Amino acid sequence: MPYIFKKYLPVRSIVFVAGEGIILFLAIIIATCFYEGAEGFLANADLFILRACLVVVACQVCLYYFDLYDLARSVTVTDTITRATQAIGFACIALALIYYLFPVTIIAMKVLLVGYGIVCLSIGLWRFFYAIVLARKMFTQAILIIGDGELAEKIAHEIEDREDSGFKIVAYAGENNPLYNPRNVPCLADWVGLCRGVNELGVDKVVVALDDKRGKMPVRELLECRVSGLSVIKGIEFYEELSGKIIVEKTNPSWLIFSAGFNKNRLFLVVKRFVDIFVSVTGLLVALPVMLLTAICIKLDSPGPVFYSQERVGENNKKFKVFKFRSMKVDAESNGAVWAKKDDDRVTRVGQFIRKARIDETPQMWTVLRGDMSFVGPRPERPVFVEQLAQKIPYYALRHTVKPGITGWAQVWYPYGASEEDALRKLEYDLYYIKNMTVWMDLVIILQTIKIVLFQKGAR
Numbered sequence: 001m002p003y004i005f006k007k008y009l010p011v012r013s014i015v016f017v018a019g020e021g022i023i024l025f026l027a028i029i030i031a032t033c034f035y036e037g038a039e040g041f042l043a044n045a046d047l048f049i050l051r052a053c054l055v056v057v058a059c060q061v062c063l064y065y066f067d068l069y070d071l072a073r074s075v076t077v078t079d080t081i082t083r084a085t086q087a088i089g090f091a092c093i094a095l096a097l098i099y100y101l102f103p104v105t106i107i108a109m110k111v112l113l114v115g116y117g118i119v120c121l122s123i124g125l126w127r128f129f130y131a132i133v134l135a136r137k138m139f140t141q142a143i144l145i146i147g148d149g150e151l152a153e154k155i156a157h158e159i160e161d162r163e164d165s166g167f168k169i170v171a172y173a174g175e176n177n178p179l180y181n182p183r184n185v186p187c188l189a190d191w192v193g194l195c196r197g198v199n200e201l202g203v204d205k206v207v208v209a210l211d212d213k214r215g216k217m218p219v220r221e222l223l224e225c226r227v228s229g230l231s232v233i234k235g236i237e238f239y240e241e242l243s244g245k246i247i248v249e250k251t252n253p254s255w256l257i258f259s260a261g262f263n264k265n266r267l268f269l270v271v272k273r274f275v276d277i278f279v280s281v282t283g284l285l286v287a288l289p290v291m292l293l294t295a296i297c298i299k300l301d302s303p304g305p306v307f308y309s310q311e312r313v314g315e316n317n318k319k320f321k322v323f324k325f326r327s328m329k330v331d332a333e334s335n336g337a338v339w340a341k342k343d344d345d346r347v348t349r350v351g352q353f354i355r356k357a358r359i360d361e362t363p364q365m366w367t368v369l370r371g372d373m374s375f376v377g378p379r380p381e382r383p384v385f386v387e388q389l390a391q392k393i394p395y396y397a398l399r400h401t402v403k404p405g406i407t408g409w410a411q412v413w414y415p416y417g418a419s420e421e422d423a424l425r426k427l428e429y430d431l432y433y434i435k436n437m438t439v440w441m442d443l444v445i446i447l448q449t450i451k452i453v454l455f456q457k458g459a460r
Contacts, residue, residue, distance in 0.1 A: 010071075016069070016130055020126055024059055030115075036048070058098070071134065088116070144173060145209050151236065152209040154247060160180070172185065173187070199228075206231070209235030248393065248395060276374050280369045291363070294362075298348075304330035309323050314403060368406065374403040377403050378408050378430040399427065
């Protein structure tokens with residue numbers, strides 16, 4: 001089963017992306033051979049392959065940024081064609097810039113034109129074919145869920161509510177009917193013959209999602225399934241791999257203690273700090289003109305300072321000052337600290353724009369450079385909110401075992417929220433990040449953040 005950062009990657013997604021990458025590569029190679037001839041291609045094969053790979057990377061990155069690899073998104077043919085055209089157009093602009101900086105990578109215009117035509121036709125045919133594959137639920141694994149409580153319900157929602165989950169529930173097993181069973185799949189009430197029933201249903205994986213395992217675990221039957229070669233997994237682990245978050249309400253301390261992860265080796269911390277310094281210095285230099293313009297606009301728009309600072313709680317509960325561009329009125333919290341809300345009337349006109357574009361966050365790069373924050377990590381909260389949330393939400397204090405970040409796993413996968421319920425949901429993502437964090441995971445979060453900023457999603 002393929003994973004990235006301990007998160008399950010559906011085979012259908014891997015096949016889709018890899019297949020399209022191969023098609024794009026072959027399209028450019030065919031166009032090159034058409035104009036250069038077989039002998040000409042073989043004479044400079046290394047260079048032509050490098051150029052083709054560059055085109056593939058540019059195209060697929062742009063297709064990703066236009067959500068054309070999101071299998072969970074239901075779109076019309078017209079919408080797909082429109083966004084694919086935009087993505088290829090942006091890829092051409094990116095390639096033009098690369099060709100200007102590195103002339104050796106330039107592909108002849110006639111090759112690009114023919115290749116562009118082949119690419120458009122190939123992508124269209126591939127996506128039409130793959131729509132048929134998805135409609136027939138190919139590359140999916142059959143799941144049997146043992147349990148009928150809240151954990152089983154949450155797992156079922158993750159599978160049924162996402163078109164790209166890569167799983168299908170074929171049966172439940174438990175004393176009662178499951179809380180969530182939209183497809184009315186059969187319910188096995190008797191443990192005897194469980195392994196035989198699993199084989200008859202063509203089950204690929206058994207998920208043990210019992211809320212209370214005391215005296216209810218069908219140990220003998222599960223052992224029979226396991227030694228027969230069937231995959232058996234704890235419900236909480238399966239939920240983590242499937243959703244990219246840790247279900248706080250059903251997690252006990254022993255699972256956190258003995259489960260894999262939470263590795264903070266010295267090399268990782270050194271590399272992470274180096275990346276933080278490099279990104280923050282580069283970011284401050286690149287953003288300097290925008291920051292100067294923002295400061296002028298804030299000053300002209302409303303009375304008050306350009307920047308504002310707040311005390312936040314960081315690693316090991318250390319308090320520090322975080323700086324942002326002021327996006328609210330000066331007296332926004334005259335009656336005390338409150339959660340932000342949708343269409344907040346405390347936000348200024350300039351503040352609305354800089355929040356959407358995330359420009360208000362740019363001064364935080366100085367905080368990263370100082371070492372109080374990292375570029376990637378759980379978002380730091382104010383002491384007054386931390387005190388409230390730590391009393392109400394289990395494991396909330398674990399957020400402070402790592403440096404807080406400007407962006408994080410919760411920020412790229414959970415819509416913006418500012419309530420106690422949102423804090424609980426975001427903690428599930430934060431714990432997953434703390435448990436599985438790597439340099440590559442940080443890179444993915446940064447790329448996803450860039451995508452969110454470009455399309456202005458989630459900010460408030």
